[in-house]
């Protein structure tokens with residue numbers, strides 16, 4: 001997307017081809033700072049600390065991380081160690097494992113001296129495919145928004161379409177365009193009046209910090225709201241549709257996304273508001289049928305809950321509840337929305353019901 005007239009992507013190969021540029025998303029919206037990743041360790045650290053975040057972008061960062069490792073040491077052992085280090089960074093977004101496996105499959109059969117270049121090419125291919133998939137999601141989602149706008153009662157025809165989104169599934173979460181925000185950008189650029197309710201999205205506030213930043217730069221009217229206001233807005237007819245991204249969607253259409261998404265889906269269901277999930281095919285985990293039981297949910301530091309912008313905002317963690325890493329507090333980064341609460345999945349191949357049959361119909365020829 002464009003920032004102050006200059007086209008940006010979230011990740012790029014830097015001059016010389018031995019470092020990768022990224023935007024430090026932990027500093028947005030107050031500072032726009034780019035960083036150079038020069039090693040697999042720096043790539044891994046950027047994922048863990050959420051300098052880069054968002055399922056598709058995490059996957060591309062992992063792919064370039066393997067390239068960086070192979071540029072230093074192209075041996076089998078180096079590849080295995082780099083794969084393991086990157087794979088261990090964040091467990092929920094399926095795009096990471098998908099991208100790492102895709103690069104490994106490409107380079108493992110090659111002579112060591114050919115591996116770094118092949119990894120570079122594959123990482124670049126994954127990035128370009130992501131851009132194309134996200135723009136296609138935007139096109140399919142635009143048609144959906146146009147249909148919703150056309151179905152509204154006469155007295156509401158000229159008013160903006162009110163769409164609510166949770167967390168950040170914009171271009172900052174992908175390489176460009178985004179997933180949930182792509183249809184919003186396409187609608188805005190097509191002249192369809194649209195307004196976005198932006199969930200602030202505690203605890204890390206990706207909505208207030210990143211989605212609002214993106215929409216502001218694009219000139220899309222939006223309002224940042226507290227996470228708990230969404231149900232009230234839906235009850236009062238202020239939401240025409242909810243659209244979110246996902247970090248992993250099962251073959252049956254269960255959707256794992258930022259914590260709080262499930263509650264939005266329940267409120268939407270209770271108020272007859274359509275609930276859409278936008279995703280590229282790289283986010284589908286075909287090996288899983290029951291998202292609630294099988295998707296690994298990342299447990300992040302409880303300090304994200306008790307601190308805001310690094311400053312204590314609540315009592316420091318007590319031994320309230322042990323989480324997998326053994327620390328105090330409870331801070332699951334994601335939850336799972338069952339397919340029955342999802343109106344439709346908006347993919348690069350079209351719109352499908354949230355079901356195994358729906359996804360198979362779109363991807364059977366894959």
Ligand SMILES: CSC[C@H]1O[C@H](OP(=O)(O)O)[C@H](O)[C@@H]1O
Pocket residue numbers: 053054055056166167168169170173174178179180206244245246247257258259333
């Ligand atoms: C298009 S993936 C966006 C997805 O990723 C976010 O998680 P995080 O910021 O922790 O990487 C969130 O779940 C978004 O919906």
